[in-house]
Amino acid sequence: MTHSAAKRRKEPAPGMVEKRGLGLWFTHAIMIFGVLIVFFPIWLAFVASTITQPEIVSPPMPLWPGDQFFTNYKKALFSGVNVPVATMLFNSLVMAIGIAFGKIVISLLSAFAIVYFKFPGKMIFFWLIFLTLMLPVEVRIVPTYQVVAGFGMLNSYGGLILPLIASATATFLFRQFFMTVPDELAEAARVDGARPMRFFWDILFPMSRTNIAALFVILFIYGWNQYLWPLLITTDPEMNTIVMGIKQMFPSGDDVADWPVIMATSILAMIPPVIVVVSMQKLFIRGLVDSEK
Amino acid sequence: MATVELNNVKKRFGLVEVIHGVSTKIVDGEFIVIVGPSGCGKSTLLRMVAGLESVSEGEIGIDGKTVNDLEPMDRDIAMVFQNYALYPHMSVRENMGYGLKIAKTPKDEILQKVDAAAKLLQLEDYLERRPRDLSGGQRQRVAMGRAIVREPSVFLFDEPLSNLDAKLRVQMRLEIRDLQARLGITTLYVTHDQVEAMTMADRMIVMNAGRAEQIGTPLEVYETPQTLFAAQFIGSPSMNVFETTVADKTLSVGEAIIPANTKAQGPVTAGVRPEHIIADENGPLSITVQMGEPLGANTLLHGRLGGTSDAFTISLPGVHHAVAGEVIRFSINSKHLHFFDIKTGRRI
Numbered sequence: 080m081t082h083s084a085a086k087r088r089k090e091p092a093p094g095m096v097e098k099r100g101l102g103l104w105f106t107h108a109i110m111i112f113g114v115l116i117v118f119f120p121i122w123l124a125f126v127a128s129t130i131t132q133p134e135i136v137s138p139p140m141p142l143w144p145g146d147q148f149f150t151n152y153k154k155a156l157f158s159g160v161n162v163p164v165a166t167m168l169f170n171s172l173v174m175a176i177g178i179a180f181g182k183i184v185i186s187l188l189s190a191f192a193i194v195y196f197k198f199p200g201k202m203i204f205f206w207l208i209f210l211t212l213m214l215p216v217e218v219r220i221v222p223t224y225q226v227v228a229g230f231g232m233l234n235s236y237g238g239l240i241l242p243l244i245a246s247a248t249a250t251f252l253f254r255q256f257f258m259t260v261p262d263e264l265a266e267a268a269r270v271d272g273a274r275p276m277r278f279f280w281d282i283l284f285p286m287s288r289t290n291i292a293a294l295f296v297i298l299f300i301y302g303w304n305q306y307l308w309p310l311l312i313t314t315d316p317e318m319n320t321i322v323m324g325i326k327q328m329f330p331s332g333d334d335v336a337d338w339p340v341i342m343a344t345s346i347l348a349m350i351p352p353v354i355v356v357v358s359m360q361k362l363f364i365r366g367l368v369d370s371e372k
Numbered sequence: 373m374a375t376v377e378l379n380n381v382k383k384r385f386g387l388v389e390v391i392h393g394v395s396t397k398i399v400d401g402e403f404i405v406i407v408g409p410s411g412c413g414k415s416t417l418l419r420m421v422a423g424l425e426s427v428s429e430g431e432i433g434i435d436g437k438t439v440n441d442l443e444p445m446d447r448d449i450a451m452v453f454q455n456y457a458l459y460p461h462m463s464v465r466e467n468m469g470y471g472l473k474i475a476k477t478p479k480d481e482i483l484q485k486v487d488a489a490a491k492l493l494q495l496e497d498y499l500e501r502r503p504r505d506l507s508g509g510q511r512q513r514v515a516m517g518r519a520i521v522r523e524p525s526v527f528l529f530d531e532p533l534s535n536l537d538a539k540l541r542v543q544m545r546l547e548i549r550d551l552q553a554r555l556g557i558t559t560l561y562v563t564h565d566q567v568e569a570m571t572m573a574d575r576m577i578v579m580n581a582g583r584a585e586q587i588g589t590p591l592e593v594y595e596t597p598q599t600l601f602a603a604q605f606i607g608s609p610s611m612n613v614f615e616t617t618v619a620d621k622t623l624s625v626g627e628a629i630i631p632a633n634t635k636a637q638g639p640v641t642a643g644v645r646p647e648h649i650i651a652d653e654n655g656p657l658s659i660t661v662q663m664g665e666p667l668g669a670n671t672l673l674h675g676r677l678g679g680t681s682d683a684f685t686i687s688l689p690g691v692h693h694a695v696a697g698e699v700i701r702f703s704i705n706s707k708h709l710h711f712f713d714i715k716t717g718r719r720i
Contacts (some may be wrong), residue, residue, distance in 0.1 A: 263457035266424050270472035272445030286460040
């Protein structure tokens with residue numbers, strides 16, 4: 080909010096001061112309360128990542144950060160429990176970006192085909208794509224595993240990314256967007272001499288960029304948060320992604336859990352999605368609310 | 373510069389035939405307006421010339437070459453669309469130069485051609501803007517600029533003025549006409565507005581239900597409409613028509629009998645334009661006024677033709693304060709009477 084806007088808000092029309100003031104306080108109180116509730120566990124995780132193991136296990140647990148920040152985070156990033164967290168972060172990044180990019184490219188192209196071309200079985204293909212919406216990863220996980228194992232893609236980036244790359248949701252979104260683009264635009268491009276792929280690159284792609292940005296944010300987080308699939312196909316700790324890796328850090332049997340390192344890993348796991356959301360927030364919101372036509 | 377030839381052009385969507393064979397020859401540099409009501413097939417015809425719709429039957433030739441199977445880009449045409457169809461993410465300059473860019477024209481040549489077109493259309497100050505920052509009239513000019521820079525043989529306009537307000541429409545009408553005259557490019561212009569057709573056309577094609585009812589200069593169509601449809605579609609307010617009988621060069625209207633200089637005989641559809649009646653206290657005909665529309669320069673009076681139940685409109689010069697129920701007598705010069713076959717609607 081700009082300074083002048085803030086000033087204006089503090090000086091409402093005479094006669095409305097009390098009511099408005101009260102309402103403002105009340106809504107803010109509720110919002111702050113909500114934020115505190117949501118934020119508290121994250122704060123606890125952060126606190127736990129800055130103190131020592133004995134401090135955590137002896138109740139009551141402290142509520143303010145300790146002095147072990149650098150020690151714990153250094154340990155997590157470069158040695159970890161099974162594998163350095165830096166490796167897991169990199170794996171997650173490759174997977175999330177791979178999934179987001181792959182899904183966007185494939186769904187852009189399939190939506191382009193469905194909207195702008197006439198071919199036999201067009202509606203059948205569309206509905207087949209649409210049907211896959213009803214089959215989440217978990218439902219088809221056993222046959223998918225079989226296929227990926229058959230291709231020898233266990234413990235590889237290809238195995239992590241490819242099975243998750245087709246997206247009915249994104250195809251559907253782009254289809255809806257393309258259908259709102261006036262037909263005359265395609266015709267004008269045709270008269271101007273643009274072949275279909277030229278039209279796609281020069282006109283459709285730039286017009287979709289806010290949609291692409293919004294989708295990228297959603298898909299990046301989707302990819303980042305994948306848990307079950309990486310858990311199944313990565314047996315080599317070197318290929319673990321961070322979200323499943325946190326779980327792998329939990330000890331089996333009677334070993335002692337290294338809570339400060341686990342908590343530091345959790346905090347680290349949160350940072351990239353937050354960066355993506357915050358840095359693309361403007362484009363993201365524009366992509367969801369308006370389209371340039 | 374090119375001629376355009378339509379040779380019995382037909383269009384079918386599935387089994388439904390929407391254009392039933394249109395033939396005409398358009399000479400180099402001519403301004404042709406295709407006019408007709410919504411759904412008469414005028415836009416489809418234009419889109420067939422553009423190459424955006426396939427031709428079901430017949431031939432379309434541009435400059436003596438059959439273009440039926442050519443892509444739009446290979447036909448040497450440029451088209452202006454009803455909603456302008458500007459690329460929203462490109463600046464005015466990029467919009468105008470896009471066709472040249474695809475044709476791999478050298479950059480400095482594009483620059484020069486776009487600048488020249490922008491000067492012609494008074495768009496120089498807007499070249500770096502996006503279409504959404506322009507007014508309707510400016511967008512219209514950009515769309516025309518995009519057509520001009522490509523230096524096509526044929527311009528195609530698809531109802532280009534229907535999204536503009538009335539005043540701007542008149543202005544753009546003149547601008548388009550002037551531009552076409554200066555560039556001398558053969559033009560096909562589709563509109564549903566008969567005023568546009570009358571004022572802009574060298575020749576017009578009056579279309580109805582997929583047929584060309586009449587092809588001719590605006591005044592030809594106005595003065596000697598070949599069909600009942602053309603008679604009623606061209607001219608505002610539209611021609612009065614009524615069914616009657618002709619016997620020995622006389623015409624009975626209600627109880628009145630007036631001379632009619634025609635070879636028609638028996639039952640016919642007769643027509644007379646509202647502006648062609650002569651107010652005359654001793655005239656043989658009369659109208660019982662129901663409603664008046666003062667337009668300032670003239671006054672339209674709507675009512676019933678005396679002795680019949682046919683709706684009739686007359687136009688009187690100047691201001692006339694009409695009262696409902698008033699009876700006004702008038703006469704008609706027989707040269708202003710039109711006669712049409714009662715079954716086919718063709719001129720007799």
